[in-house]
Structures are given as structure tokens and as C-alpha cells.
Amino acid sequence: MQLRGRSAIVTGAAQGIGAAVARAFVREGACVAIADLDQARAQALASALCNDGAEAIGIGCDVARRDQVAAMVAAANERFGHVDILVNNAGITRPAMLHKMSESQWDEVTAVHLKGSFNCLQAVVPGMMERHRGRIINVTSAAGVLGTIGQLNYSAAKAGIVGMTLSAARELARYGITVNAIAPGAATPMTETIRTDPRFRDRYLDRIPLGRWAEPEEIAPVFVFFASDAAGYVTGQVLAADGGMTMR
Numbered sequence: 001m002q003l004r005g006r007s008a009i010v011t012g013a014a015q016g017i018g019a020a021v022a023r024a025f026v027r028e029g030a031c032v033a034i035a036d037l038d039q040a041r042a043q044a045l046a047s048a049l050c051n052d053g054a055e056a057i058g059i060g061c062d063v064a065r066r067d068q069v070a071a072m073v074a075a076a077n078e079r080f081g082h083v084d085i086l087v088n089n090a091g092i093t094r095p096a097m098l099h100k101m102s103e104s105q106w107d108e109v110t111a112v113h114l115k116g117s118f119n120c121l122q123a124v125v126p127g128m129m130e131r132h133r134g135r136i137i138n139v140t141s142a143a144g145v146l147g148t149i150g151q152l153n154y155s156a157a158k159a160g161i162v163g164m165t166l167s168a169a170r171e172l173a174r175y176g177i178t179v180n181a182i183a184p185g186a187a188t189p190m191t192e193t194i195r196t197d198p199r200f201r202d203r204y205l206d207r208i209p210l211g212r213w214a215e216p217e218e219i220a221p222v223f224v225f226f227a228s229d230a231a232g233y234v235t236g237q238v239l240a241a242d243g244g245m246t247m248r
């Protein structure tokens, strides 16, 4: 029970990696707010977790919208009293080659990843500063380090999240708040096309030294570590849980 008595917000937690993180946090004793664009799915997961004896709420929220983020964080604070852990996990892709990428494809991706992470950070940090305790976990990607063909918007946003992580870690260290980032790789709806489409499947698999895609449940313990007391002296780090894709 590494997170007993802690309360967490996990964005984009209705499915994929976020849902696995929410389940892992609950198993470790945390109360969890599942914040997702897909309100019905977020609430269904929260109900399932509550039926198993956990304390969880599902909240519909577009992280790119500051008003919705403010309301989501207020709801989590009202239910749990405070927020100890924020996982900025919500994400989308809008792939296109650079010469064909529309302004809206650029805007949508940067709005969710960059502005969304910023919105959630700004909404939870004042409470953490007051209590002199907090854990922020951002989600970046191998794409932000290596680049990906057809994903200039996503790669730029994920690289930006690394910069955001480092700046926030430096600013917030004096308040006892740690800020780290995880670059995952997992079999989720987001990666379905590159895992199954014969045009991409082998090319992507060849880039993973461990030779397989992880299940989201294999990635979740890394989030638990950063959220736990065990990581109290770890801040400003980017940890890749990607089967070795980005090893140097």
C-alpha cells in the first residue's frame, strides 16, 4: 500500500495507460479522480473501482479547457479534501505529413498535450504548495526525443512536456513537490494502427529492443514509484518505459 491516504487525479484515465494507472493507484490505497473527455467511460471505470471497495470518481473534462480543468480539480478537492498526485496523461494524435498538416491538427494536439498539462499543473499546484507536498507525473514520448514521421505536432508537444517538467521541477522543489515525466510504450487504442496495420507493424516492432509491446499494466508500476514516498528524492527526471526504444 504505497499510496495509502493519498489522493490523485489521473487525466485521460478512461482507457489505455491512464486506466491502468488509476487501477494501480487504487490498489496501492489511493483515492483517484478519473478525468477524461469521455465522461461515461470515466464514470463507468470509477463505479467499477468503487464496487471493489476503492474511493474513485469519474469526471468529464477536456484538459484543453481551463474552465473545465478548474471545475474538475474543484470536484476532486471537494471529494478528497486535497490532491496529492497529478498524472498529466490525457493525449491524442492527429497524424499527417508536415506538408499536409493542417493548422487544426497542430492546434488540437498542442492544446491537449501542452496547454492541457499546463492547465492541470496550474490548477493543482497552489494546494500542493500550501501543504508543502505533491507529486506531478507528466507523460512524454519517445517521439519527443527521436521524432516520428507524420507526427511533427505530437513530437513537438511531447518534447515541450519535457521542458515543462524540468522548469516545474526546479520551481516547485522548494515546496516539496516533485515533477517527473514518463515516456511509455504500450498496447493501447492510441497505438492500435501502428501495432496491427501491416504497413507499420514490423517497422515499429523492430524499433523496440525487447521485441514486443507492453501491456499498460506493465507501465503503471513506474507511475506508482514516482507517486510514492520511495521517490521523494527524485525530481526533474524522464524515465522511459518503452522496451528500450530510446536507449543510448
Ligand SMILES: NC(=O)c1ccc[n+]([C@@H]2O[C@H](COP(=O)([O-])OP(=O)(O)OC[C@H]3O[C@@H](n4cnc5c(N)ncnc54)[C@H](O)[C@@H]3O)[C@@H](O)[C@H]2O)c1
Pocket: 011, 012, 013, 014, 015, 016, 017, 018, 035, 036, 037, 038, 061, 062, 063, 064, 088, 089, 090, 091, 092, 112, 116, 139, 140, 141, 142, 183, 184, 185, 186, 187, 188, 189, 190, 191
Ligand atoms: N501507448 C503508447 O505507446 C504511448 C507512447 C508514448 C506516449 N504515450 C502517451 O501516453 C498517454 C496515454 O496514451 P494511451 O496510449 O493510453 O492513449 P489512449 O488513446 O488509449 O487514451 C487516451 C485517453 O485520453 C483521453 N483524452 C483525449 N483527449 C482528452 C482531453 N482533451 N481531455 C481529457 N482526456 C482526453 C481519451 O478520451 C482517452 O481516454 C498519452 O499522453 C500518450 O501520448 C503513449
